[in-house]
Each structure stands twice: as structure tokens, then as C-alpha cells.
Amino acid sequence: MKIATWNVNSIRVRADAVAAWLESARPDVLCLQEIKVVDGDFPAARYEGMGYRAAVSGQKTYNGVAILARDGMSDVVAGFADGAEEDPQRRLLRATIGGVRVIDAYCPNGEDVGTEKYAYKLAWFARLLRVLETQESPSKPLVLLGDFNIAPEAIDVHAPDRWEGKVLCSGPEREALAGLRAWGLEDCVRAKHPGEPKLFSWWDYRLAAFQRGWGLRIDHILATAPLAARLRAAEIDVEPRKAERPSDHAPVWAEFGP
DNA sequence: ATGGTAGAGCATCTA
Numbered sequence: 001m002k003i004a005t006w007n008v009n010s011i012r013v014r015a016d017a018v019a020a021w022l023e024s025a026r027p028d029v030l031c032l033q034e035i036k037v038v039d040g041d042f043p044a045a046r047y048e049g050m051g052y053r054a055a056v057s058g059q060k061t062y063n064g065v066a067i068l069a070r071d072g073m074s075d076v077v078a079g080f081a082d083g084a085e086e087d088p089q090r091r092l093l094r095a096t097i098g099g100v101r102v103i104d105a106y107c108p109n110g111e112d113v114g115t116e117k118y119a120y121k122l123a124w125f126a127r128l129l130r131v132l133e134t135q136e137s138p139s140k141p142l143v144l145l146g147d148f149n150i151a152p153e154a155i156d157v158h159a160p161d162r163w164e165g166k167v168l169c170s171g172p173e174r175e176a177l178a179g180l181r182a183w184g185l186e187d188c189v190r191a192k193h194p195g196e197p198k199l200f201s202w203w204d205y206r207l208a209a210f211q212r213g214w215g216l217r218i219d220h221i222l223a224t225a226p227l228a229a230r231l232r233a234a235e236i237d238v239e240p241r242k243a244e245r246p247s248d249h250a251p252v253w254a255e256f257g258p
Numbered sequence: 259a260t261g262g263t264a265g266a267g268c269a270t271c272t273a
Contacts, residue, residue, distance in 0.1 A: 206262035
């Protein structure tokens, strides 16, 4: 079972790129972030014609997540569904596919350390951990994947000294991610590439960051122990980032055995 | 000193 994630930064602009990547990578599941459309404007019919069903939690202009899957999806849940007032920002979508609980996450960016958006980011991660603790199980096959907007370690950053303490790399953010891992999640790409540098998934559009190799690894696939035990391969596919009008993120995928 | 590009949508906001 091949499960992938890609922050496409507008499904309108990247609809062709997504179709092309589905054709070449042939994932069983593709989780999308930043689709930036309401549910009705997601090009579901197009991907249905390619053998993928869609679950969508979209909104106008910002955010929005969707799951494309070859198999049927059950127990589809949008948002935290924790009884408290739902977050109007559409960032979370869950579905059970082929016996695997799939959680598609577009985690907040945080703008800058100390800002209101940074506080929202930390609160969002705390709420996500509570959702896992109360609604999901680390002893079942589960994958939490998406754009986390956090680089876990110095090795995940092109210039760690320059980024130290900055948003995407700050201590509290990394502790929030470690808190998720401590619940029972393993970083699939790092597990298959221990100690490997220059493994990045995002490059800023500005300053020709991609051409200069100024990347960060902020998109992740985290699996519970019973699923991680089936991990066969995990990669970041840099090719789509070289396209003429690319997303600023590259797709990330993991393959699990039966 | 606080840059630079991209997307949405039409002045800025977000990343």
C-alpha cells in the first residue's frame, strides 16, 4: 500500500500536476493540502475517471485538505470532532482506507515566533494530540501525514544555524512534534534514510530557494508501530518541484507491505 | 535593513 502527501498550493493551478503524478507514482492514497477551494470546486470527477475517489474538506481562498484513494473510504471525519467549537480553518481530514486509519493534516504555518499565529499553531498541535489520545489508537495501523510546517531536527534544514529558533524550527514546535511521536508515531522517511542530509520537502518561492538548495523537510508521514513494521520504502519526490509552475512543496510517499 | 515569489482575488492576506 503506497500512501502519499502533497501540499499543492491551489488545486486549481496544480490539477494537471496532480493527475500526472498519480499516473507516474501510482499511489493508493494521496493526501492533499492547501487545495484553496470549497468542496464543490474540487475536481473530483477528473480523478474519479482515473480510479480515485475523493473526500474533501475545503474552504475559500486558504487551507483545505482532500484525500484521493483507490479503495473505498469509511469513517470519514473532517476537523477535530472533539465536541468543542470546530476550527473554521479546514486543516484535518480522516478516513479509514484498506484497514489503515489515514489522517491528512495541514498544520498551521505559525508566521513568526511570538505572533498570534504561532500561538494558534502550538494550540492546534496540542488539540491534535488530544484527538489522537481520545479518538484514535497507536496499537492500530494509522498514518498521520501532511504538511507539519515543522523541521524535526537540524539535519532537516539547509542552514540550521540560520534557522535556529525561527518558526518551523523553534523548540516549542519541535516539542509539539515530539509529543505526537511519543504517542506512538514513527517518521517513515527518516526511518528509511537515517543520517541522510539534504532531504527536503519544501523550498520557499522567494530568493530562488530551490535552485540554491535552500530547503527544509517539513512534510512528514508518521506511522504507528503496527504500520511502521510494514514499512518497505519512503521517499521525497523532488521532480515535481522542478516543473514550470510548481508547488513550493514536493510529494512525499511511503510504501507498506501487507 | 526586515528583503524575495506565488496564489486568491482585486486590496491585501497568507505562506
